[in-house]
Amino acid sequence: MPTQVSAKHHPHDDAPDTAEAFRRLAALPPGEERDVLRGKIVEAWLPMADRLAGRFRNRGESPEDLRQVAALGLVKAVDRYDPERANAFESYAVPTITGEIKRHFRDHMWTLHVPRRVQDLRNRVRFAGQELSQTISGRRPTVAEIAEHAGMSEEDVLVGLEALESFTALSLDAEMPGSEDGYSLGDALGAPDPALDTVVDRESVRSRLAALPERERAILYMRFFGDMTQSRIAEQLGISQMHVSRLISRCCGRVREQVLRDAA
The missing domain is CATH 1.10.1740.10 (RNA polymerase sigma factor, region 2, helix turn helix motif)
Structure with missing residues (x-):
């Protein structure tokens, strides 16, 4: 049975x-x-x-x-x-x-991976805070009080307190505290600088541009940094626009070949 x-x-x-x-x-x-x-x-x-x-x-x-x-x-x-x-x-x-x-x-339940030690510190700080709140009225326990009550260092208490506020992630679309115009956390974050993509290229051509004859360097500077037209450059140097065009094409081609050869 x-x-x-x-x-x-x-x-x-x-x-x-x-x-x-x-x-x-x-x-x-x-x-x-x-x-x-x-x-x-x-x-x-x-x-x-x-x-x-x-x-x-x-x-x-x-x-x-x-x-x-x-x-x-x-x-x-x-x-x-x-x-x-x-x-x-x-x-x-x-x-x-x-x-x-x-x-x-x-x-x-953690949105982000948090080390086990930090999770344990969070729990100890939370429990100590709850126990102290029953004996302390009108204010929150201080870091020193929590550390003494839980037998922790103040540094560990600070880590645990920070973890208390990090259980879930805040949306990037969340409105910032005190904002009245919908300013969000995402609006406060920086964006990738597009100029970073050209850093390697700039450094690669620097030495090759410096080795060009002075007139060619001047022409490239006026065209790409001074934003001058080929006709204005030709007028300033007293040469034809076609000659300016050929010099720019020749210099750019030479520098490109040299940089590619150096990279290879």
């Missing part, structure tokens, strides 16, 4: 007496009977898992998702629990379920 999960409860209403069921589960071979009993044990302890999930509400995750994560932790606890160790299942299941929920927050 299959073992039934007892309705007898411990001091917690959500902690059923399943000691006999766990002993029966450990003795059963894999199969349908074992799966049914395992399911009954999990179902009996689900209220406790839901209670533990409720401790993490209002932290940016939906209650339903938290209950699912807690249920997963409960299943792991049932599968790993060894009744021969003589420890109550609750004492084993609570840290297992809580750890599963914390891992969920660590692995899935």
Whole structure:
């Protein structure tokens, strides 16, 4: 006859007496009977898992998702629990379920990857701040007070405080605080300088331009830096416009060939 999960409860209403069921589960071979009993044990302890999930509400995750994560932790606890160790299942299941929920927050709720150490500092600072807020009224705890209460250095407290504000990323379209004209974070960010694309080219031709005869250098300067037309350059130098055109083409071609040869 299959073992039934007892309705007898411990001091917690959500902690059923399943000691006999766990002993029966450990003795059963894999199969349908074992799966049914395992399911009954999990179902009996689900209220406790839901209670533990409720401790993490209002932290940016939906209650339903938290209950699912807690249920997963409960299943792991049932599968790993060894009744021969003589420890109550609750004492084993609570840290297992809580750890599963914390891992969920660590692995899935941060928009950006944050080192584990920074996440731990954030949690210690948050808990210390909550505890101090019950004894300090009218103001927020100082960095020194949090450091003393949590046994941390002030530098680590500052890192934890910064991480408290970095759990989620701010949209680039979000309006800046105090802005009245829709000025967004994206508007405050710089853009790539298109001149950076020409830095390598400029440096490559610098020495070759310097080696040109003085008249050719002057013509190129007036054309590309002075923005002068070929006719004006010809008038200023007392030569024909066609001659200016040939000189510009010849100089540019020569410099290009030399730079390409140097690169090769």
